[in-house]
Amino acid sequence: MSFSQRVYAVVKRIPRGKVATYGQVAALIGSPRSSRFVGFALHSNPYQGVVPCHRVVFKDGSLAPGFAFGGPQEQRKLLEAEGVHFLDNGQTVTVDMTQYQWEA
DNA sequence: TACTTGACTTTAG
DNA sequence: TCTAAAGCCAAGT
Numbered sequence: 482m483s484f485s486q487r488v489y490a491v492v493k494r495i496p497r498g499k500v501a502t503y504g505q506v507a508a509l510i511g512s513p514r515s516s517r518f519v520g521f522a523l524h525s526n527p528y529q530g531v532v533p534c535h536r537v538v539f540k541d542g543s544l545a546p547g548f549a550f551g552g553p554q555e556q557r558k559l560l561e562a563e564g565v566h567f568l569d570n571g572q573t574v575t576v577d578m579t580q581y582q583w584e585a
Numbered sequence: 586t587a588c589t590t591g592a593c594t595t596t597a598g
Numbered sequence: 599t600c601t602a603a604a605g606c607c608a609a610g611t
Binding site for chain 1: 605607609
Binding site for chain 2: 502503504507513514515516517518519520521522523524534537538539540544545
């Protein structure tokens with residue numbers, strides 16, 4: 482199983498209504514410092530609709546700016562549709578990690 | 586075939 | 599406490 486396939490396998494395990502961080506996913510596949518490639522693997526996600534890459538966020542709960550989907554707004558909509566609550570301080574929009582972070 | 590790049594995190598200064 | 603740099607690994611050029 483390739484590195485990217487392991488990434489997809491882990492991300493697919495994230496339940497609806499929960500989110501995980503890049504570092505968390507990287508740690509679960511055995512490479513805690515490979516978070517950069519976790520993002521890269523999701524970027525070239527061949528399983529759209531299968532791998533919920535919108536459930537993967539930054540360590541602080543914020544979303545990837547300008548890259549994901551149609552932008553962070555789109556990712557936010559997907560997560561809110563699953564019941565994930567966002568904290569909007571006017572500047573940045575972040576997921577409430579204390580409540581919604583996935584505990585593997 | 587080899588080099589560069591990329592949705593990041595962590596550690597050291 | 600804040601800033602800077604290193605490290606991870608596969609895909610694209």
